Amino acid sequence: MVIDNLVAMLSAVNxxxxxxxxxxxxxxxxxxxxxxxxxxLVGTMAFRLYPFxxxxxxxxxxxxxxLDIDLSYNRKIDVFIDRDKVDPQEILKNIPLIxxxxxxxxxxxxxxxxxxxxxxxxxxxxLDPKEDRPEDIKSVNEIGFMAKPLExxxxxxxxxxxxxxxxxxxxxNIPSPSRxxxxxIVISTQRQNDPKKIKDGLQAEVLASVIPKENxxxxxxxxxxxxxxxxxxxxxxxxGNLDENSREIMKWVVKNSQIIFSRPR
Numbered sequence: 001m002v003i004d005n006l007v008a009m010l011s012a013v014n015x016x017x018x019x020x021x022x023x024x025x026x027x028x029x030x031x032x033x034x035x036x037x038x039x040x041l042v043g044t045m046a047f048r049l050y051p052f053x054x055x056x057x058x059x060x061x062x063x064x065x066x067l068d069i070d071l072s073y074n075r076k077i078d079v080f081i082d083r084d085k086v087d088p089q090e091i092l093k094n095i096p097l098i099x100x101x102x103x104x105x106x107x108x109x110x111x112x113x114x115x116x117x118x119x120x121x122x123x124x125x126x127l128d129p130k131e132d133r134p135e136d137i138k139s140v141n142e143i144g145f146m147a148k149p150l151e152x153x154x155x156x157x158x159x160x161x162x163x164x165x166x167x168x169x170x171x172x173n174i175p176s177p178s179r180x181x182x183x184x185i186v187i188s189t190q191r192q193n194d195p196k197k198i199k200d201g202l203q204a205e206v207l208a209s210v211i212p213k214e215n216x217x218x219x220x221x222x223x224x225x226x227x228x229x230x231x232x233x234x235x236x237x238x239x240g241n242l243d244e245n246s247r248e249i250m251k252w253v254v255k256n257s258q259i260i261f262s263r264p265r
Contacts, residue, residue, distance in 0.1 A: 018048075018167050021117040025069050028094035030170045034071065037086045037142045039173065040160045042124065043070035046174035047203050049163040054177055054210045072124040073140050073147060074157035086143045097121070110137055110148040123147040126154040151190075155226055156183040178219030181207035185238035185250070186223075186231075201241040208246040213253060220257040 018026065022045070029035065040046075050056070091097070096115035110123045125140055127149035132138065140147045160173040175183070184204040191197035208216075224232055235254070239247050 018165060021114065021119055022069065023168055024117070025095055025114055025119060025121060026165060026172070027168060027170065028091070029071065030172070031094045032090040033086050034091075034143055035172050038073055039143055040072045040074065040157050041070070041172045041174050042072045042156060042180075043068060044199070044203070045069055046163075046180060049165065049172075049174055050177050050180070050207065052163060052166070053161065054207070056206060056210045067118050068120050068122055070122045070124060072126075072153055072157050073143055074154065074160075075126050075128075075138070075140065091144060095121070110146050124153060125149050126157060127151050152183055152186055152227075155179060155223055158222070176215075176219065177207055177211050178215045181211060181216070182219055182223050182235070185242065186234055187238075188241040189234055189238045197241065201243075204241075205243055205246040208242070208249045213249075213256075216250075216253045217257050220253050224257060 026041075026045075029039065035041075041049075098113040098115055112121045112123075113119070114121060123140070123143075123145040125138055125147035129151075132149045136149055137146045138149055139145075156175045156179055158179065159176060161176050162171050163174050164171055174180075181204050184200045184207075188197050188200035188204070191200065223235065227234075232254075239250055242250065
């Protein structure tokens with residue numbers, strides 16, 4: 001009853017509504033137990049849920065349209081944490097995928113179209129630079145899919161938070177707003193002549209204007225701890241994709257993160 005009242009209250013807020021095709025996929029993922037197994041909703045679908053964590057009105061902003069539903073799984077999480085496993089047949093029962101989820105390395109698909117929609121479901125995971133190559137596709141037993149390892153996904157997928165999709169009444173896992181913002185700044189440097197580069201910058205600007213600075217500092221410190229001076233160089237490059245106000249905010253955050261990098265010998 002409490003959840004129902006909360007969902008009704010959140011639904012009254014002026015936010016980007018979940019389209020029927022998106023609801024079909026998200027509800028299917030939820031019913032299949034993906035989120036209980038540790039699946040994390042990333043990308044623009046996660047961005048749409050940040051109003052309830054940060055207080056801004058996403059409808060008044062541009063960068064929230066998407067035809068992709070991106071799902072990530074953190075393979076680096078502590079192996080002693082008990083997580084549910086997903087039966088691939090349950091996924092097929094609940095989502096009209098074009099293609100079949102499989103853990104067979106001969107079938108390297110991590111991207112699926114959804115029948116009678118323009119949507120695609122992308123399965124992503126963390127990249128281990130010691131074991132994974134950029135072209136690798138990895139099996140993720142817990143969720144019954146092959147997945148594409150991506151650089152910096154271990155940062156984005158670390159310490160996810162729970163969020164309600166208000167017009168659906170379900171709970172999902174999403175990245176923390178601060179990590180999402182920093183990740184957007186970083187990956188904007190990897191997109192050449194890609195419209196998503198503009199969306200990355202716009203989403204980061206929205207979040208930079210509303211996230212408490214102390215939260216940004218904590219997330220920034222962890223980014224530098226994970227990636228060192230190389231990560232800082234990439235992040236600094238990504239600041240060029242922000243507007244002047246957001247750039248100055250992030251420069252202040254970096255300055256106050258008090259990270260001291262050792263010089264190469």
